[in-house]
Amino acid sequence: MTRTEPPATPASPSTLPSASASTPTSTPTSTPLVLLDTDPSRPPAGAQKVASASPRLLQSTEHHFCSGCGEPVALRLLLEVLDELGVADRAIGVVGHGCYGGFVTTMDVDILQCLHGRAPSCATGIRRMRPEAVVFTIQGDGDMINEGLQEVLHTAARGENVTCVLLNNGVFGDTGGHMTAATVVGQRTKTSLEGRDPAIHGYPIAVADMIAGLSGVGYVARGAVHSGPGITTTKRMLRRAFERQLAGAGFSLVEILTMCPTGWFVPAAQGGTYSEQQLAGAYPLGELAGGGPAGQATAGGGAGGRVDAAAR
Amino acid sequence: MPAVLIESSDLFRCRIEPVARHSFILSKGSAYALQCEAPFPPRPDGRGIHGEIPMTVTQPPPTPDAPSASAGAGISVGSDQGTSLLLSGSEAVARASIDAGCRFFAGYPMSPFTNLLESFSKLMRGPERVCVAAESEIEGANMAIGAAATGARAATGSCGQGLALMQEAIAESALNETPLVFFNMARSQQDYFQATRGGGWGDYRTIALAPKDVHEAIEHTHLLFHLADLYRVPTLFYGDHFIAHTEVGVTPHVPDLGPLPPKDWALDGRAGGSGRSKLHWTWNMGKVLDPGPGPDAHWRAVAAKFDEIRRLERRWEVDHPNADVMVVSFGTAAGFVEHVARELRAEGLSIGTFRPITLWPFPEEALAEATEDSRHVLVFEVNAGQMVDDVRLSVGDRSKIRSIGGISADESGLRYGALLDVPAVRARILAATGLEAAR
Numbered sequence: 001m002t003r004t005e006p007p008a009t010p011a012s013p014s015t016l017p018s019a020s021a022s023t024p025t026s027t028p029t030s031t032p033l034v035l036l037d038t039d040p041s042r043p044p045a046g047a048q049k050v051a052s053a054s055p056r057l058l059q060s061t062e063h064h065f066c067s068g069c070g071e072p073v074a075l076r077l078l079l080e081v082l083d084e085l086g087v088a089d090r091a092i093g094v095v096g097h098g099c100y101g102g103f104v105t106t107m108d109v110d111i112l113q114c115l116h117g118r119a120p121s122c123a124t125g126i127r128r129m130r131p132e133a134v135v136f137t138i139q140g141d142g143d144m145i146n147e148g149l150q151e152v153l154h155t156a157a158r159g160e161n162v163t164c165v166l167l168n169n170g171v172f173g174d175t176g177g178h179m180t181a182a183t184v185v186g187q188r189t190k191t192s193l194e195g196r197d198p199a200i201h202g203y204p205i206a207v208a209d210m211i212a213g214l215s216g217v218g219y220v221a222r223g224a225v226h227s228g229p230g231i232t233t234t235k236r237m238l239r240r241a242f243e244r245q246l247a248g249a250g251f252s253l254v255e256i257l258t259m260c261p262t263g264w265f266v267p268a269a270q271g272g273t274y275s276e277q278q279l280a281g282a283y284p285l286g287e288l289a290g291g292g293p294a295g296q297a298t299a300g301g302g303a304g305g306r307v308d309a310a311a312r
Numbered sequence: 313m314p315a316v317l318i319e320s321s322d323l324f325r326c327r328i329e330p331v332a333r334h335s336f337i338l339s340k341g342s343a344y345a346l347q348c349e350a351p352f353p354p355r356p357d358g359r360g361i362h363g364e365i366p367m368t369v370t371q372p373p374p375t376p377d378a379p380s381a382s383a384g385a386g387i388s389v390g391s392d393q394g395t396s397l398l399l400s401g402s403e404a405v406a407r408a409s410i411d412a413g414c415r416f417f418a419g420y421p422m423s424p425f426t427n428l429l430e431s432f433s434k435l436m437r438g439p440e441r442v443c444v445a446a447e448s449e450i451e452g453a454n455m456a457i458g459a460a461a462t463g464a465r466a467a468t469g470s471c472g473q474g475l476a477l478m479q480e481a482i483a484e485s486a487l488n489e490t491p492l493v494f495f496n497m498a499r500s501q502q503d504y505f506q507a508t509r510g511g512g513w514g515d516y517r518t519i520a521l522a523p524k525d526v527h528e529a530i531e532h533t534h535l536l537f538h539l540a541d542l543y544r545v546p547t548l549f550y551g552d553h554f555i556a557h558t559e560v561g562v563t564p565h566v567p568d569l570g571p572l573p574p575k576d577w578a579l580d581g582r583a584g585g586s587g588r589s590k591l592h593w594t595w596n597m598g599k600v601l602d603p604g605p606g607p608d609a610h611w612r613a614v615a616a617k618f619d620e621i622r623r624l625e626r627r628w629e630v631d632h633p634n635a636d637v638m639v640v641s642f643g644t645a646a647g648f649v650e651h652v653a654r655e656l657r658a659e660g661l662s663i664g665t666f667r668p669i670t671l672w673p674f675p676e677e678a679l680a681e682a683t684e685d686s687r688h689v690l691v692f693e694v695n696a697g698q699m700v701d702d703v704r705l706s707v708g709d710r711s712k713i714r715s716i717g718g719i720s721a722d723e724s725g726l727r728y729g730a731l732l733d734v735p736a737v738r739a740r741i742l743a744a745t746g747l748e749a750a751r
Contacts (some may be wrong), residue, residue: 057585088585094458106600109584112461113593115484118454121446124467125458126579128442129416133581151454154447280719303655 055079068268070258091113094119098140120155141182159250169260177263184282201263212288218249219290224257226272401526406431408533416459416466419454425497425551449474455483463578471497472503483512486593491540504698520671521549522643538569628675632664633682676706693717716740
């Protein structure tokens, strides 16, 4: 393997401790002033390397995602969990169609890039032929809830022992910001210019809540990556979902709310706030089914367990 | 010669008999084997609810290894080698698929494909061989793609109406090079364009085999799995309710079709994290450290592969080539046409038959050669005229070509109507050649 390890770049100039203080008006010293240390071999003062900047299962850090996009964060968590569970050498992913498809060439796991919406069905065929594999899908809300709602519902009800990862940003990001079945009420898209109006466009579908009510389900949770705590919680959810799959507990789903400032028509820096206020407001976070003792919000009944909505 | 009352629900099974002269069975389980003594009389009302047919009635042949007794996961391939079994076409095709190593089937019931799904469901119940009752044709086809992407031999199917829903999956498996067999147990011959042209996107073709009877259906099943693996393409079986429902004595065998390339492209997950993981995709992009050709070069390569298949895999059957009258037909209908041609030849008419076995690739040159000196090229197909397009593309002098088939469905819409019968075929041939009045 010739994977390129990214250089241990220093933190960006704006966060360098010395940057703001090192202005031309500061007191001259005997040593030359270093405004911007670009030597990657020398960490900046006070910096401490705590982890590799890139997940081991990511073959390149180059991508074509918009500034502020939440999907790379979610995919990074997925890759880290596969690596940490030691299942990378028996994982097979099925990837639908959306911006996240840009990662199929850089994720170092076997991938079937499938038809729009059909990932759970393809995953079923893979699972039945390779019982030893760890099988997962990556789908967006357009892929899973619009085009492929039937697939994911039947696969869940069938209790297929696969893990579906839903990256929900409430918009068709890949096509440039159009309304999906998960677009929240009031959300402006290119096909709901005045905001999603239930009288015209109907209501969004909370697919994770639907699936949590089905027998045959081992684990369902909804996380978000717009905050540090959200990221760590979401990673725990992913880990738990794959642990349930490894235990043969049946179908698992982790919905991850991801930022799409481009498709939301907000500045990149406001993506997190928008996600927290709009999406997470409509889609409450937490474990919806199969949460164990360490579960955050609820404790489901394991495989096939139902969770009272009030418990959330 | 005892007379046997033919009930309406069984009549369609019997109509094939004057042509094929195989033993057949009127009802499952407690059946007699019947051998028809003469062509059936024309049905007076054109619908033929029942009639008294002269038959020789014998007990069915012994079936020491009945399929029901050996159903389940533990079917050993080749255990029936050389043993004659009484099977419906659906059972025979499902067993042939298992003999060919098929490990995955997914389907959604739709007559007359339903019997094939039932047969797979009965025979593939263990962990080694899986039959999924898919919740839709779309799901079934994509499950099969997933299964085949792991390197397992997999199949799905429906009738033409369900195959319509699978067109996207057929194109997908052609363009991402997933070997897969699609069984069309069609209601009629109206799916010829669907089978040979398809409705998916992109530059792809589908090898389509149209068996004439159950025996050939078994051969074709093996061949379809082989060709799918050989070329990494989807292949299509064009059967019908005669093929699906007719019960005949068959002798299972596993043909040796030659070596196949290794499935080093199959997804098993084992290379994950090593830098050599795989990507299976219609764009064929490869991974960033081991790039594939990308869409432009990949789609050119796929198209070139189909050109190669067109060159190498044309199959046909011809009888009395370059007779005055040549009749072109496919599938079950060809059995009727060939029977009529034999009758007319015995009466002194110069008539031959041509049957494309591969609907795609269509045997264009062979048909051109077989009709070069003929005065009439007649195309009999139970549809409004679909294969006749390929005949026109093949035969040099188009003025010789007449379409003598037509749409013909029974009252249910699920089966052939009155046109697919010996007297009707005979009348159409004689009318088109201007010989009717002379007789």
